Amino acid sequence: MSRLHHKGGEPSQRMLRVAELIRHAMAQLLSRGEINDPELAGLVVTVPMVKMSPDLKLATIYVMPLGGKAQEQIVAILDRHKKFLRGEVAHRVNLKYAPEIRFKVDESFANAERIDALLHSPKVARDLSAPANDEEGDK
Numbered sequence: 314m315s316r317l318h319h320k321g322g323e324p325s326q327r328m329l330r331v332a333e334l335i336r337h338a339m340a341q342l343l344s345r346g347e348i349n350d351p352e353l354a355g356l357v358v359t360v361p362m363v364k365m366s367p368d369l370k371l372a373t374i375y376v377m378p379l380g381g382k383a384q385e386q387i388v389a390i391l392d393r394h395k396k397f398l399r400g401e402v403a404h405r406v407n408l409k410y411a412p413e414i415r416f417k418v419d420e421s422f423a424n425a426e427r428i429d430a431l432l433h434s435p436k437v438a439r440d441l442s443a444p445a446n447d448e449e450g451d452k
Contacts, residue, residue: 324365331408332363335372338405339363342398353390356383361419365412372402372412375419384418391416 324332339360342348357379364373378387391398395414403411431437 325367328365328367328369331369331406331412332365332372334406335365335374335402335412335414336360336363338402339374339398341405342401347401348391348394348397350390350394352386356387358387358391361421369408370410370412372414374414374416375421376416377419377422381422388416388418 343358343360346354359377359379360374361377362375364375365371374391376387376391378384392415395416399411399414402414
């Protein structure tokens, strides 16, 4: 039954709960500087989202450095420490199996910025103001 449930793309409550636990564990690891890497020492990295596979064996962790600079470098650094991070997440999150983790750059901030720029463009502003003028003429 659960496989049929996931064909629609909606995550289950358990997937959401485990993803949030892993997100908190990763955020703690990154904020407390528990990763011994000189390249990561001066950087602040946020973990805005984690997505779990339906079987809870794969966690895709989305990261974003503060300011949006050196995104691919951050992913490469975290990939180098993947084994250590997986072990630490396993200790902090009580699961039967420690999920395999992979890191990706979070694109949601860039998408939101692009949508915001589109909404504030003169062409969209003109289109939004046109229906209001038509309604006044109908009255």
